Every structure is written in C-alpha cells, then in structure tokens.
Amino acid sequence: DTEVTQTPKHLVMGMTNKKSLKCEQHMGHRAMYWYKQKAKKPPELMFVYSYEKLSINESVPSRFSPECPNSSLLNLHLHALQPEDSALYLCASSPSGRAQFFGPGTRLTVL
Amino acid sequence: AQKITQTQPGMFVQEKEAVTLDCTYDTSDQSYGLFWYKQPSSGEMIFLIYQGSYDEQNATEGRYSLNFQKARKSANLVISASQLGDSAMYFCAMREDGLRGGSEKLVFGKGTKLTVNP
Numbered sequence: 001d002t003e004v005t006q007t008p009k010h011l012v013m014g015m016t017n018k019k020s021l022k023c024e025q026h027m028g029h030r031a032m033y034w035y036k037q038k039a040k041k042p043p044e045l046m047f048v049y050s051y052e053k054l055s056i057n058e059s060v061p062s063r064f065s066p067e068c069p070n071s072s073l074l075n076l077h078l079h080a081l082q083p084e085d086s087a088l089y090l091c092a093s094s095p096s097g098r099a100q101f102f103g104p105g106t107r108l109t110v111l
Numbered sequence: 112a113q114k115i116t117q118t119q120p121g122m123f124v125q126e127k128e129a130v131t132l133d134c135t136y137d138t139s140d141q142s143y144g145l146f147w148y149k150q151p152s153s154g155e156m157i158f159l160i161y162q163g164s165y166d167e168q169n170a171t172e173g174r175y176s177l178n179f180q181k182a183r184k185s186a187n188l189v190i191s192a193s194q195l196g197d198s199a200m201y202f203c204a205m206r207e208d209g210l211r212g213g214s215e216k217l218v219f220g221k222g223t224k225l226t227v228n229p
Contacts, residue, residue: 031215037154041221042202042219042221042222043156043202043217048216056216090154090156092156094215096215098161099146099158099161100158100215100217101158102148102155102156103155104153104154105154107154
C-alpha cells in the first residue's frame with residue numbers, strides 16, 4: 001500500500017459547525033503533515049507530527065486542532081471556522097529524509 | 112531562511128516536445144534536498160523527482176530529469192516528450208532540516224502552470 005488517503009473529498013460547513021478531516025497511511029512513515037492550500041498558491045505547512053508527537057505548529061489558529069491517534073492516522077478537527085479558511089487541505093507523510101507523499105486533499109468550503 | 116524561486120508563472124509546449132521548468136534556490140545549508148511535484152486540477156500533489164545536495168549525478172525518473180547546477184543554485188525540471196496529461200501546476204520545493212528526526216519542512220516555490228498543446 002503506497003498511498004495516503006483522505007476523507008472526505010469535499011466538505012461544506014457553517015461557521016458554527018464542528019467537523020473533522022481524516023488522513024491515513026499504511027507505509028510505516030513516521031512523519032505526517034497537514035497543509036493548507038489556497039487557489040493558485042503553493043501549499044502552506046500547518047502542522048507536523050513526528051513519531052505521533054506534534055513537532056511543528058506553524059502558528060495555526062486554535063480553531064484548527066490536530067490529533068494523531070496512532071502512527072497511521074492523522075485527524076484535523078475544525079471548529080468555528082471562518083469563510084477565509086475555505087481551501088484545499090492536504091495531508092502528507094514521509095519516511096525520514098525522503099520525499100513527502102501527499103493525499104488527494106479535502107476541499108473545504110466554509111459558509 | 113531558505114527560499115525557492117520559480118520565475119515562469121506559465122509555460123506552453125507542443126505535444127511530444129521537451130520543456131524546461133526553472134527553479135532557483137537560496138540556502139546557507141550544506142545539506143539539503145530539492146523536489147519537484149506535479150499538481151493536476153484534481154488537487155493531488157504528485158511527487159516526481161528528488162535531488163540531494165551531495166548527489167553528483169542529475170536525478171532522472173522516466174521522462175523527468177533534474178538539471179542540478181549547484182554553483183548556480185538551480186534545479187530545473189526537464190520533461191521530455193510532453194504528453195497532454197502533463198498539463199498541470201508544477202512546484203519546486205526544498206527540504207528544511209526538521210527540528211526532530213523524521214519531520215522535515217518543505218519550502219515551496221510559487222509554481223509554474225504548464226499547458227501542453229496538441
């Protein structure tokens with residue numbers, strides 16, 4: 001299994017909703033990442049987990065809450081988002097010192 | 112801070128021809144990695160090719176090759192025999208060494224949109 005999966009593919013939510021994005025990989029990679037990508041822009045790093053511990057938080061607002069329940073799974077919990085948070089959210093994983101492998105992304109729309 | 116520059120917002124190429132996408136980088140690190148990713152309109156970032164700073168040979172992966180010129184700090188992607196399916200956004204990226212083992216940050220350029228014409 002050489003892929004990163006993300007669910008859901010599309011998500012529409014109101015500003016008062018609570019939702020979660022899910023990412024899964026079974027490649028044994030020890031680092032997992034969340035990125036946010038706005039249209040026509042490069043991905044922006046949000047969080048990095050290494051060996052199931054949060055190692056990098058790029059000053060992301062607290063309405064985004066990451067969670068790594070085990071080495072294969074990464075969640076991003078969303079609460080009280082703003083319309084400007086609408087974007088493509090990409091998950092990635094990597095073995096140490098190698099390329100990051102990305103999932104297909106979740107397109108999020110906040111109304 | 113590390114920086115990646117892609118100066119071509121858009122490029123056009125005829126099917127079956129070769130095309131070069133430019134990427135220059137700036138870093139004071141001796142050890143670093145350079146990557147190219149392809150992003151079709153569907154959104155997924157597809158890893159294409161990797162070049163390590165100590166690699167003496169230019170990396171190649173099928174129709175993709177990386178023209179690595181360390182002294183000039185450039186890492187251009189060459190796509191040979193372009194196909195219609197190569198139409199996509201292409202990002203050059205550099206690896207920053209992570210704070211902990213196994214977690215490296217990628218710094219991305221702004222991307223080049225490639226259009227392959229039939």
